[in-house]
Amino acid sequence: MRADISAMMNSANKLITSRSDVDMPFSHHNVNREAKHLNTMKNKVGVNNNSIDSAGITKDYMDAVSELVWNGFDAGASKIDIKFSSNEIDHIDEINIVDNGTGICLSDLSETFGSFLDSVKRGSFQRSSYVRGKKGKGRFSFIAFAGTAVWSTVFLDPDSEKCLAYDVTVHANDKDHYNDENKRIADTEETGTWLKLTNLHGVTAYSFQCDDFINYLKYEFGWFLLLNSKKGYTLSINGRPLEYDDILGDHEVSNRIIADIKGVDHNFIITYVRWNEKIGDKFYYYFLNGEKKEIFKQLTSFNNNAINFFHSIYIESDFFNDFTFSDNEDSEPIFGQTQNSPVFKILVKELQRIINLKQKEFVRINAADELISRYEKNGVFPKFKNNKYEQEKRKDLVEVVREIYCIQPKIFKGLNETQEKTSIGFINLLLDTDERENILSILEGIVSISSEERENLSILLKKTSFGHITKTINLIESRFKTVELLKTLVFDLKHFSNERDHIQHAIADNYWLFGEQFHLVTANEGFEKLLSNYLYLVDGLSKPSKSKLKDEEKNRRPDLFMCRQRSIPDPNNHDDDIEENIMVELKRPNVTIGKDQLRQIEDYMDFITREDQFNSQTRKWKFFVVSNKVDEYIEKQYDEFKDKGKRYLVKSWGNLEVFAMTWDDVFRSFTIKHKYLLDKLDFDQKAIQEELNIKGIKLDVSGSQTITNTVRLKAVQNN
Secondary structure (H helix, E strand, O other): OHHHHHHHHHHHHOOOOOOOOOOOOOOOOOOOOOOOOOOOEEEEOEEOOOOHHHOOOOOOHHHHHHHHHHHHHHOOOOEEEEEOOOOOOOOOOEEEEEEOOOOOOHHHHHHHOOEEOOOOHHHHOOOOOOOOOOOOOHHHHHHHOOOEEEEEEEEEOOOOOOEEEEEEEEEHHHOOEEEEEEEEEOOOOOOEEEEEEEOOOOOOHHHHOOHHHHHHHHHHHHHHHHHOHHHOOEEEEOOEEOOOHHHEEEEEEEEEEEEOOOOOEEEEEEEEEEEOOOOOOOOEEEEEOOOOOEEEEEEOOOOOOOOOOEEEEEEEOHHHOOEOOOOOOOOOOOOOEOOOOHHHHHHHHHHHHHHHHHHHHHHHHHHHHHHHHHHHHOOOOOOOOOOHHHHHHHHHHHHHHHHHHHHOHHHHOOOOHHHHHHHHHHHHHHOOOOOEHHHHHHHOOOOOOOHHHHHHHHHHHHHOOOEOHHHHHHHHHHHHHHHHHHHHHHHHOOOOOOHHHHHHHHHHOOHHHHOOOEEEEEEOOOHHHHHHHHHHHHOOOOOOOOOOOOOOOOOOOOOEEEEEOOOEEEOOEEEEEEEEEEEEEEOOOOOEEOHHHHHHHHHHHHHHHHOOOOOOOOEEEEEEEEEOEEOHHHHHHHHHOHHHOOOOEEEEEOOEEEEEEEHHHHHHHHHHHOHHHHHHHOOOOHHHHHHHHHOOOOOOHHHHHHHHHHHHHHHHHOO
């Protein structure tokens, strides 16, 4: 074999002539091309289980170029140039990819080109960024945009210790074969490979000059070029090095000194990089020795993040000059360091600290702003009026959401629009309470929070006074239980429950069913008492007045009368606010709401309009009548007022409205508004019935009384 090669070389040497028609980036790679047709050998590609056509070779020219460039870096190249020239109409005849790598060793040719899907790189692949191709098909990617590929390569022959040259040709229409030809002695001592692609299709000069292609190369190779920037690695297009500074979102270099057990200091230069877009590698710590050569790499803890935190960390130190990486944590080399070294373990903790701080910084500056902006655009935040107080409340809500997101972004991920609005609305509601810091009890029921995140979140919530939420969430859960008890009262015990002895008492202590932020003015009191308490609460009198009414209906007794603590915007005049009041008439569960019951409400309305102290146009009145059923008359009233866009409305004029609701309507409204929270609290509705059975509550009047007392007791405990 050696003799044959020598004979071939001697024959080729006789034909050596100087050629300068090709400008190779590796100097003096002007080789003997007149001998091209000597000793041409056609070889069969050995296909491993799959045909070349069905082996998943890319059809995208950008991916194809990427594969071919990686082949050059895999071969130890530090400089690669993509070269082409075009005519006036942007046409190009050929693309050349030139590298200064080690070339393709002739003795390895059968493994490099002859074994499809069984690359020689596979056997030598280690934990390194320097060998990308393992599948043995990257060299065939040229078929995405070219008909013919010719690799003109120069390598150092280990036997003769001379640089030899030869060509390898593959045609797209005959992919199962490759020709090695023109074997010769090179007239240079510099190795490398010149790949010439001809018979191009689907591409023009613009394809390799456009922003999309340039940006693709930046994100595919930028991290690798930065990793090797101190070693002078470049990727060029027509001699112009690829610039990738603009894809660096953040870039910081720092030094850390760590002493070993002998007191020897080890200096580590740590370079943190955040990329603006996803790069052509996962997110790693890259460990480099004193010669800037990568020894190994290790995944960071943020590879599965959902916040587009694209990053790399490069660590340079002489500490890694004699470093041995091993998957076996128990193995210890006689000389050098391993990942079990105390210094290395301290270093990794420091790297984790840096990346955690940078991730939170990124979330605070970038991702949190994007979340807030999206929430504002999609109407997730509740509406606030344009006054100083309301805008301060809005600012408080936005900052709390931002702070929680910075600590644990997963809290706000994967929610649909309804869940987002419910969650933000719930946080907004809690901000008005005096208990904020125990929000952890809620969040831990929604997402998994690590001990460190838990501690950080706890500190944050105390810092922002977002605390004491345990009491509030207990209140919400208690309300669900109250609703279930009320269902038993008005459905299961409807034949034994009446409005005066049972339902009225239960609702009087739980009037939140009809709206938050109301004050209970009276329960089953006459209008004279009602007016006295009303003026005391709304107009801020020092004590209830003893109002005297002359109206003959002054002794009528509404079941519940509530006034809202906060005003609502006036729909007719945006500069004014309206005070909202609610009056509720509860009917025995077996009474069907009809015209007679509606007439009773109208009497209340007439009384309100007759009294000077009640009839201001800035006071809005809502009247509710509630029982288990409504008759046909009420259903017709629903249809008559449906154009108002208010469910359950049966009468409306001026600043007065009447609503007729069944108990099922009341309970369903509550459940729908709180469904997301109910699901997250894992509240078991059946547990209420089981509890009642254990207590031996019977379906009779005594059962109605027992449940009424239970409901009232729960209300007292939560006030």
